[in-house]
Amino acid sequence: MPRFAANLSLMFTELPLHDRFAAAADAGFKGVELLFPYDVATDTLSRAARAADLKIVLLNTPPPNWSGGPRGFAAVPGLEARFQSDFKRALRFAQDLQALHINIMAGESSGDAARRVFLRNLIWAAQYAPEASLTIEPVSPAIHPENFLTSYDQAAALIAEIGAPNLGLQLDSFHARSMSKDVAATFRTHQAMIRHVQIAGHPGRQEPSDKDFDLHGFLTMLDDLDYRGYVGAEYEPHGLTRAGLGWLHQALMVKDGTRSA
Secondary structure, X not given: OOEEEEEOOOOOOOOOHHHHHHHHHHHOOOXXXXXXXXXXXXXXXXXXXXXXXXXXXXXXXXXXOOOXXXXXXXXOOOOHHHHHHHXXXXXXXXXXXXXXXXXXXXXXXXXXXXXXXXXXXXXXXHHHOOOOEEEEOOOOOOOOOOEXXXXXXXXXXXXXXXXXXXXXXXXXXXXXXXXXXXXXXXXXXXXXXXXXXXXXXXXXXXXXXXXXOOHHHHHHHHHHOOOOOEEEEOOOOOOOHHHHOHHHHHHHOOOOOOOOO
């Protein structure tokens, strides 16, 4: 089975942030995601991750100075300077935290001008931080209709055009399920570009389960295709997080030598 990462911005929120790391490790996770960690000192986060023996897998950029406003503006004309400034801040956080990936959020925009800005910003980011692993994530237009990046084909075309080895694709089963219904087929189509996967139930972004899509089959497919990345659990638990981790316990069970942690 793939390694699983808990999104600590959404999960274990019944605990203070610094205690969520240990809770995630105790539950069986090997890594964590932090969506917008910019109001916490990096040494605090690093200590908590090291103490729990967890890898920080992903953070989002921009902000840091987001406080309820638009989430991302890499494809928004006129905000190029802000994007670059905030990307540099996010990169420093990622470096301090030794995070695996930085997810660049496109933001709300549309049209040819937005595509040109997004393309230029991605080229700049890939060249500015050649050692960093950068991802872009399509989101469902049914859920975020104003977002610029709303299909996997669109994202794949941008990545191919840029051709940067440190820029890849992020697949979230929640959005993939909304867009194409067949999450596994979406992964197989774009496998060569995918460097991070997330899972969540649909349509409520709740705990993932086989009721929403073939979760068991999807995870087994990742194993069969030798996917080496993490699978991030990015969902909003119903109640206490630990009470809804049956999906994880099932995935980590060893059964007839075919299911392993």
